[in-house]
Amino acid sequence: MTKALGMYPLMRTLALGAAALTAACNLGPEYVRPSAQVPAAYKADANWKPATPQDQAPRGPWWEVFGDPPLTALVVQVEVSNQDLAAAAAKLREAQTLVQQARAGLFPSLSGSASVIRSQSTIGSGSVPVSVGRRAPETTENIGLSLPWEIDLWGKVARQVESSRASAQASAADLESVRLSAQATLAQDYFLLRVLDAQQRLLNETVAAYERALTITQNRYAAGVVAQVDVALAQAQLKTTQAQAIDLGVRRAQLEHAIAVLIGRPPADLALAPADPPTSLPVIPAGLPSTLLERRPDIASAERRVAAANAQIGVARAAYFPTLSLSATLGYQSTDFSKLLSAGTRYWSVGPTLAGPLFDAGLRRAQSAQAVAAYDASVAAYRQSVLVALREVEDNLSALHILAQEALAQEAAVEASRRAAQLSLNQYKAGTVSYLNVVTAQAAQLANARTALDILGRRLTASVGLIKALGGGWEGTSASPTARR
Numbered sequence: 001m002t003k004a005l006g007m008y009p010l011m012r013t014l015a016l017g018a019a020a021l022t023a024a025c026n027l028g029p030e031y032v033r034p035s036a037q038v039p040a041a042y043k044a045d046a047n048w049k050p051a052t053p054q055d056q057a058p059r060g061p062w063w064e065v066f067g068d069p070p071l072t073a074l075v076v077q078v079e080v081s082n083q084d085l086a087a088a089a090a091k092l093r094e095a096q097t098l099v100q101q102a103r104a105g106l107f108p109s110l111s112g113s114a115s116v117i118r119s120q121s122t123i124g125s126g127s128v129p130v131s132v133g134r135r136a137p138e139t140t141e142n143i144g145l146s147l148p149w150e151i152d153l154w155g156k157v158a159r160q161v162e163s164s165r166a167s168a169q170a171s172a173a174d175l176e177s178v179r180l181s182a183q184a185t186l187a188q189d190y191f192l193l194r195v196l197d198a199q200q201r202l203l204n205e206t207v208a209a210y211e212r213a214l215t216i217t218q219n220r221y222a223a224g225v226v227a228q229v230d231v232a233l234a235q236a237q238l239k240t241t242q243a244q245a246i247d248l249g250v251r252r253a254q255l256e257h258a259i260a261v262l263i264g265r266p267p268a269d270l271a272l273a274p275a276d277p278p279t280s281l282p283v284i285p286a287g288l289p290s291t292l293l294e295r296r297p298d299i300a301s302a303e304r305r306v307a308a309a310n311a312q313i314g315v316a317r318a319a320y321f322p323t324l325s326l327s328a329t330l331g332y333q334s335t336d337f338s339k340l341l342s343a344g345t346r347y348w349s350v351g352p353t354l355a356g357p358l359f360d361a362g363l364r365r366a367q368s369a370q371a372v373a374a375y376d377a378s379v380a381a382y383r384q385s386v387l388v389a390l391r392e393v394e395d396n397l398s399a400l401h402i403l404a405q406e407a408l409a410q411e412a413a414v415e416a417s418r419r420a421a422q423l424s425l426n427q428y429k430a431g432t433v434s435y436l437n438v439v440t441a442q443a444a445q446l447a448n449a450r451t452a453l454d455i456l457g458r459r460l461t462a463s464v465g466l467i468k469a470l471g472g473g474w475e476g477t478s479a480s481p482t483a484r485r
Contacts, residue, residue, distance in 0.1 A: 026155030027321075028314020031162075031307050034379045036386040062467050063187055065282040066460075070275065071190050074263055078182045081264025088171075088178040095164070095171035102164040105157040108149030108326075115142045144331025144347075151326060156318035163311035170304035176297035184468035186262045188461045193255040194277035195457035196248050199450055201274070203245035206446050210238040213425070213442075217435060230435035237439050241446070277456060281400075281463050295471035296389050302382040309375040316371040319364045322356030389469065396466035403459045410452045417445040 063075045078085065120137040152158055214234040220226045257267035328350040357364070424441035427433040 026158055026314065027317040028155070028159055029310060031310045033303060034306055034382055036383045060472070062472055063183065066187075066278050066463075067280065068190075068278055070272070071187060074190060074259060075183050075186055077263035077265075078186060079179070082182050082262060083264055084178050085175070085182060088175040092168070092171040092175050095168040099161065099164040099168050102157065102161040105150070105160065106152060108147050111146050111148075113142070113144050113146065113331075116140070117142070140333065142331060142333045144329055144333075147328040149326045151324040153324050154318040154321045156315055159311045159314035159318065163308040163315065166304045166308035166311065170301045170308065173297040173301035173304060177301060180297060180468055180472055182262055184464050186259055187464045189255050189258050189262070191277060191460035191464070192457055193252055193259070193272065194275060195453050195460070196252045196255070197274040198277055198453050198456075200245060200248050200252070202446075202449055202453065203241060203248070206442075207238065207241050207245060210234070210241055210442070213438070214238055216429070225431065226435065233435050233439050237442065277453075277460065281459055282467075296469075297471065299382070299385050299389055302378070302385040306375070306378045306382050309371070309378040313368070313371045313375055316364070316368040319367060322354050325353040325355070327351065327353065392469035393466065396462050396469055399462040400459065400466065403455055403462060407452070407455050407459065410448065410455055414445075414448045414452050417441070417448045421445040 061072070061075075063071055117140045118137060119140065214231070217226065217230050217234040221228060221231050256270060256272055259272070260267040260270035263270070328348070330346075330348045332345045333347060421438070421441040421444070424433060424438045428435055428438045
C-alpha cells in the first residue's frame with residue numbers, strides 16, 4: 001500500500017514541472033495582424049480609415065431602409081430556411097468542435113481495460129528440455145487503469161488550440177458572409193423583378209395605346225384617307241410590343257424561382273403578385289463611418305485565417321524538439337478470479353518518457369517551410385480581400401453617383417419623347433405627316449421609358465451592393481422620396 005501511494009507525489013512533481021516548462025516555451029512567432037495597402041480616402045468619399053475587422057458587430061435589418069414590406073417578409077425567411085446558411089452554420093459547429101478536440105490535448109487521458117486470457121506453456125529448460133511436459137492451462141484476469149499524458153513542453157498543443165480557435169472565428173465570419181450575401185442577392189433579385197413588373201405595366205399600357213392607334217388608322221384607311229401601308233405599320237408596331245410584353249415573363253419567372261431557392265422553398269411554391277418598385281433609394285451619409293468597412297465578414301474571415309496559419313508555424317517548429325510523456329498505470333491481475341481485487345494482486349507503474357526523431361530525411365524542415373508558405377499565402381489572401389472590398393465600395397459609390405446623373409438626363413429624354421410622340425400623332429391625324437413618323441416617335445418614347453426603368457433597377461441594385469460592400473446596415477440610414485434625383 002505504501003508503494004501504491006508513493007506514485008502520487010512523483011506524478012504531482014512531474015506535472016508541476018511540466019506545467020512550468022509549458023508556460024515558458026511557446027514556439028513560433030507571436031501573431032501580429034498583417035498590414036494592408038489602403039488609400040487615405042475613397043475617390044467618392046474621403047472619410048475612411050484602415051480596417052479592423054469587427055464581424056460580430058450587429059448589422060440590423062438594413063433592408064428596411066427601402067420601405068418595402070414584401071421584401072422584408074422575404075429576407076426574414078433567409079435566416080430560417082436558406083440551405084447555404086444552414087451549411088455554413090454546420091461548418092461553424094464543426095470548427096468549434098475542433099477547438100474542443102485541440103484543447104483535449106492539454107490534459108491527460110484516462111482509459112480502463114479488462115481482460116481474461118487463457119494460456120498454456122511447455123515445461124522445459126534451454127534448447128534441450130530437462131523434462132518435457134505441459135503445464136495445466138491457466139486463466140489470467142486483469143483489470144487496470146492507464147493515465148498517459150504528453151506534456152506540452154514546447155507549446156505545440158497550445159499553438160494548435162490557438163490555430164483551431166482562429167479557424168473557428170473565421171468560420172463564424174464565413175457564416176456572416178453567407179448570410180449577408182444571401183440577403184443582398186435576394187434584395188437585388190427582388191428589385192429586378194419589381195422593375196420588370198413596372199416594365200410589364202408600361203408595355204401593357206403601350207399595347208392599349210397602340211390598339212387605339214391601330215383602330216384610328218384602320219378607320220382612316222376605310223375612309224380612303226391613308227394608304228394600307230399605314231395599317232400594316234400600326235399592326236407591326238402593336239404585335240412587336242405585345243411580343244416584348246410576353247418576353248418579360250421569362251426573366252420574371254427566373255427571378256421568382258431564384259428568390260424561392262434563396263428562402264429555401266421549391267420554385268413551384270412561391271408566387272409573387274406584381275407590384276411597383278420602391279419610389280425612393282436609401283440615403284447613404286456623405287461621411288460613411290469607418291466602422292462600416294471594418295464589419296465586412298469576409299475581411300474578418302481572411303484575417304482570422306492568417307492568425308490560424310501563424311499558429312501552425314509554432315506547431316511545425318515544435319516538431320524539432322523531443323516529446324515528454326508521463327504515463328501511469330494501476331490495476332489488479334490474478335489467475336484466481338475470487339482474489340482479483342485483493343491487495344496482493346495489485347500492481348502500478350509510473351514514469352516519464354523522452355523521445356524524439358534522430359533522422360527524418362528533412363521531413364520536419366519541409367513541414368516548417370510548408371507552414372511558413374501557408375502563412376504567406378494567407379497574408380496575401382487577406383490583403384487581396386481588403387483590395388476587393390475597396391473596389392466593391394468604389395464601384396457602387398461611383399455607380400450610384402453616375403446613375404443619379406444619368407437618371408436626370410433620362411427623365412428629360414422620356415418627357416421629350418413623350419411630347420414628340422403626341423405631336424406626331426396629332427400631325428398624322430391632321431394629315432401632315434405619314435404614319436412612319438408616328439411609329440418612330442412612339443418607338444423612341446417606349447425605348448426611353450424602358451431605359452428609365454432599367455436605370456432605376458440598376459440604382460436599386462447598386463444601393464444594395466453598396467450596403468453589402470460596407471458589411472451590412474448602419475445607424476442613421478433613412479429613405480427619402482427625393483433620393484431618386
